[in-house]
Amino acid sequence: MIGEEKAGTIVRAIEDIDDLATKQDILVLRNDMLKLKVELIKWNVGTMVAMTGIFGLLLKLFG
Secondary structure, eight states: OOOHHHHHHHHHHHHGGGGSOOHHHHHHHHHHHHHHHHHHHHHHHHHHHHHHHHHHHHHHHHO
16 A cells, blocks of 8 residues: 555656656757857867967977
8 A cells, every 4th residue: 555655756756757857858958068068178179279289389499
C-alpha cells in the first residue's frame, strides 16, 4: 500500500512533468554547447598565437 506522503510525492511529480526537457530541447542545447566549444577553441588558438608572438618579440628585444 502506498502511504499518503508517497502518494503526494507522486502527484507532484506528475503535475511537474511539463517541466521535463524534450528531445528537441536537448538537441538545441547540444548544438549550442558545440558552438560554444568551437568558439572557445578559436579563442584559445588565437591566444596561443598572440602569446607566441609576444614571447618571440621579447626574445628578440632582450635576447
